Amino acid sequence: VEALTQLAEQVPWRQDVWLRLGLAALRADADIAHDALERAAAGRDDLAVARRALLTLADRDILAGDHARARRWLDRIPSHPAQPDPELALRRIECALARGETKRIVAEAAALDGLDPEASTFSGLTTLGGRRRLVRAHLARLDPEGRHGGTALSLALGALLLDAPGAAELVAELLADTRDAAAVARAREVLATTGKLETPRFRAAFALAEGRRADARDALMKAADEGDAQAATTLLTLAATWQRVDVLAAVATSHGDLLSEDQHLLLEAHRHVDAGENVAAVQALERIVDPAMLAWADALLESAIGAWRGEGEAPSDWDPLLAELRRAATELDRLDQIAPIEALAVERERPLLVAVLGEFNAGKSTLLNALLGTDVAPTGVMPTTASLHHVAWAPDPFARVMVRGGSDRVVPHAELKTMLTALRRAGETVHQVLIYAPIERLKRIEILDTPGFNAPETTHAEEARRGIERAHVALWLLDATAPLKDSERRVIEQVAAARVPIQVLVNKRDRVGDEGIGDVMTYVASALEQVGIRSLAPPVAFSAQQALAGRLGDDAALQASRWSDVEKILADDIVNRSDLLREGALRRKAVHIAASLEQAAATRALEHDEAARDWEEREARRHQLASTFRNERGALAESIMQRLDAPLDQLWVDARPLEQLTEERQKSQEVRNYLVDRCVARLAPVIVSALVEEAGDDLSRAGVSAVERSVRATIAGAAAAHRSAPFPEGDALRAAVSAAVAAAADEVDAAGTSPPGHATRHRGVRRRLAAFASVFGERGSVVDDPSEDGGGDGDQHDDE
Ligand SMILES: Nc1nc2c(ncn2[C@@H]2O[C@H](COP(=O)(O)OP(=O)(O)OP(=O)(O)O)[C@@H](O)[C@H]2O)c(=O)[nH]1
Ligand SMILES: [Mg+2]
Structure with a gap:
């Protein structure tokens, strides 16, 4: 790494040296890796080296779980429909899988066939064959009927043997879900050869496969207590599946730092419910967004709100219930619903x-x-x-x-x-x-x-x-x-x-x-x-x-x-029976209000989704545009050069009066400044408008001014550095234009807008209202069928 660092500083224009430095630094786990790879990726002369650097940068982000940024590196790699790029496809599919975009995966899967399984993955420690097998395992899981070369479990086991990152997780998940005894036995044989059989994750997975839920939990709890973080992570997943707060609490004690914010929220909510603080519980639960936690959170939400409902025919605790509806109406800007809610408050009396x-x-x-x-x-x-x-x-x-x-x-x-x-x-x-x-x-x-x-x-x-x-x-x-x-x-x-x-x-x-x-x-x-x-x-x-x-x-x-x-x-x-009849009517009316608010919340959430999709599309187009600028820089510069003949003629006219000056005066800073200024004034607008034309609708107004800024700065820099003539022409000008296009690409890449606010709030309101409706909806009418009113909340029966 040291030798390569020195070499790179001596020949900074050599992309291949930066790439080698980047890869060596990665293996040595040296900090310079990222910068070196970026330098290699940014170079414009060797596309193959830039591609390798970009793939490596993407691999690092994929491994670290930043799939959005990984995609951005991948977008910078030119691709052609006629020439499938299996290595690129592999990474794209991995990103899509991580984001749950199943359609995209299926569409691109065929491209994987051409992959060289022996090609090494970024760190040089494993091969791409394992990653491909893991992708196929995921595909087989999504679409068990399709032909993927094996069952999800057998493919995932293959990937595990090839050390593909993430394979062990998938194998454990698949094992826990399978009920196929033969497949379980085969998996046990394979895992025995790896020495991983006795890890808590797999001990638990096998216990689950064989229906020994308590064994699985005990094995994992014990391992977690002894400090095994992997066991703790597995327990967290299982806690959500089983909706077991004791499991969650146990992990919180041994590995508090492993709990996600949502898991903390759920624990907090549980404590509130136990303490009878249902308002606080509802407020914690509505903030939960993790899809894996939602079923659990919603069940708790129902019991928190259900605690305010009167047992059987008894009057409900209307103050917090009405406050809940009022809060929802305010959050959704449905002030028209406040009057009916207030009317309910009055009707109680x-x-x-x-x-x-x-x-x-x-x-x-x-x-x-x-x-x-x-x-x-x-x-x-x-x-x-x-x-x-x-x-x-x-x-x-x-x-x-x-x-x-x-x-x-x-x-x-x-x-x-x-x-x-x-x-x-x-x-x-x-x-x-x-x-x-x-x-x-x-x-x-x-x-x-x-x-x-x-x-x-x-x-x-x-x-x-x-x-x-x-x-x-x-x-x-x-x-x-x-x-x-x-x-x-x-x-x-x-x-x-x-x-x-x-x-x-x-x-x-x-x-x-x-x-x-x-x-x-x-x-x-x-x-x-x-x-x-x-x-x-x-x-x-x-x-x-x-x-x-x-x-x-x-x-x-x-x-x-x-x-x-x-x-x-x-x-x-x-x-x-008037108290009972009134209670029934209040419940009926409250559910009615909750339902119309829920509808409003659903509409809001949809609008947010749409805005988010629009934003993502705009962002993708922007990145695409930046990579077009970069990849077609040569051709773009050439076509811009053709437009610069007339402005150059005008520049000569601008420069003519200077001939009258003494040679010394001509070299003065003042004159140089004047020339730089003329260059920018004559050339930059033409270059900018060419780029803006190329961009079409893909460039926002902010993007246009960013491009303008960078082009002006680049031309000014080039003009100031040019000493051999009044201003750059020919190859010097071509280089300046090309640099301006590259600078514009960077600006376009950087000119992102922030995403629209999350729909979380409206989803939270909606979930609360849905819980409200289900608490009062099904068994809300105490009059219609009193026989239906059985016990209170569903029994928390133990799963053994
Ligand atoms: N024979 C008979 N006539 C009745 C009885 N109750 C009401 N009527 C008559 O039926 C007619 C209608 O009675 P209303 O009380 O106005 O009926 P309503 O249901 O209020 O009618 P609307 O206000 O038009 O909807 C009147 O001419 C009443 O006198 C009854 O018990 N026996
Ligand atoms: Mg009448």
């Missing part, structure tokens, strides 16, 4: 909201009036109710009519009907009606009267749907004279699909009488069963009209109305 739903003319508003005991809401055979009527408690009876684009009107109950008629006649749109009454029951449940579904006015159905969205429970009112027609079945199915609990009531019992009602109820029961809808309590038949008359004083009508059946259901199945 509010009475249960029961929506009365059904087709028009079913008697919904009459039922409402019967409940209130006053004839306040308008009723009629034509579609009547046009907006949501919300009935709530207040110390005095009154109604507030909210007019779209106008001021609210406040009227006594008795005047509501006339007010609504007057507003309709005046062409005003009523947005909502609030009916207040001092009735005790309204402190526990509030009622929402809705427009009918099948009314010809489409706005009626829309309003009714708004009612379903808000409702905690639905009272579905059927008309005994026309129950559950097809159109009605479809809507009720949709409500059930939205997981709103439904109580079915059959109205207008008086119209079918005692004789007919039995058949109606049988029909209703079977129709509901057909559409798969379960009423909270079995449907009862009654007459809202008679009930209202009864409430207004007609005792006989009240008796006939069967109103007491309705009251009983309201009390037993709705009011008394």
Whole structure:
């Protein structure tokens, strides 16, 4: 190394000397290796030497795991589709494999056939044959059906025997996954010849292959405790596969420095979960990005968020849950979702909201009036109710009519009907009606009267749907004279699909009488069963009209109305279960919000991916352009020379006045400066525009100014150094142009832009929301199927 260093300094233009120095330094592990190889690679005279130097530089980066930089060296090697370059292909495939780009690998695999397996790899210690075999092993693993010259395991074993770096890892991985006893036995024989059989990695791999998971873990734990880093690394992989925090913790104790940031995060999260600090746990888990850790992290995320869900039917711990949703909405800039989240926070303290739903003319508003005991809401055979009527408690009876684009009107109950008629006649749109009454029951449940579904006015159905969205429970009112027609079945199915609990009531019992009602109820029961809808309590038949008359004083009508059946259901199945029903509704609404936020997060993540791909493409084109400049420097310089005739003529014109000066003056610094300045002004723009033309779209604006800067500097340097004539011409100029192109190439290489910010944040939000939805989604509705609520989190059963 020393002798070569001296020699290289004496003949710095000799690329081959730099290459030999680089290779010798590599074998001697001397620091100068990298610089020497770069010098050899940068030389422009011997392409074969530059290629060898670039391959070696790439090999070093591949071994060190910097595949992005390795690719950049490889991009500088000229290649031609007609002349396959197996050595180049091998490295390209290795880089692609490391980055999981399987398509590229398969496309280039054929080029490997021409590789000389005896050619030595960069350090001269091993041959390329081993690396090729390892690549084929990977290919065989990706595509077990294809022809690769053996199974993944046999190829990887071959690579291991040839000392290919990374082969032992692959063999151990393949062994751990295989269930083929014969293959395992063969591998044992082969490994026995290498003396590696007893290393903890392979002891564990064989134990895993034979299903002895505990043995594998013990062997590795013991080795790790004794300081074996390889065993510790293997354990880390296995800890993630098995989702065993004790294994991870053990490695953290013996080999803390081997844990990745994500592994530390997971440990931290686990500690938080154990300590009941679920917010902190969620915040640690959302930062995990390693694909190998995600399944584990997501499982923990679910248990951290699930800890806030009430056990079975019990109320959940809504404060942290809502805070979680608020945080997601803010992070995603979805401020439109804040209002519904705040509404949920308020709803926890509010009475249960029961929506009365059904087709028009079913008697919904009459039922409402019967409940209130006053004839306040308008009723009629034509579609009547046009907006949501919300009935709530207040110390005095009154109604507030909210007019779209106008001021609210406040009227006594008795005047509501006339007010609504007057507003309709005046062409005003009523947005909502609030009916207040001092009735005790309204402190526990509030009622929402809705427009009918099948009314010809489409706005009626829309309003009714708004009612379903808000409702905690639905009272579905059927008309005994026309129950559950097809159109009605479809809507009720949709409500059930939205997981709103439904109580079915059959109205207008008086119209079918005692004789007919039995058949109606049988029909209703079977129709509901057909559409798969379960009423909270079995449907009862009654007459809202008679009930209202009864409430207004007609005792006989009240008796006939069967109103007491309705009251009983309201009390037993709705009011008394209101906490449970409200909890179910909150869960349903929270999942709904989480789902729309999750959608937003997914969109964001996609946008980021696209930006990242664009950026990578631009970067690749930029590097490609730099290598084109470098590799075709001669030809480029030649074509630029042809454009320089006219500027040269102008330079002579610029120089003519100097002839008048004395010889001494002509040699002065001032004159020299003037000439350099003229050279740059006349020549640089032509060279720059030639290069920019060549670059086309591949050069950013920043790239153009970088090229301009370097060309001007090179020309200035060449002009200043030129002493034999006023300015460089002929070969001297050609050399200067060529140097300018080379300098431009370096600038283009260096003029990178920083990558777009990682999508990690949005992925983290998305994973949190997905966990949220799965915690509440599957078993979220406590009402639909209470029997489903089994134990809490999945048991942490031991894997033995
Ligand atoms: N015979 C009989 N008629 C009833 C009963 N309940 C309601 N009606 C009548 O049926 C018609 C419709 O009643 P509404 O209460 O307005 O029906 P709705 O479901 O509110 O109708 P929309 O508001 O249009 O959706 C009115 O003429 C009521 O008087 C009942 O139990 N028996
Ligand atoms: Mg009505």
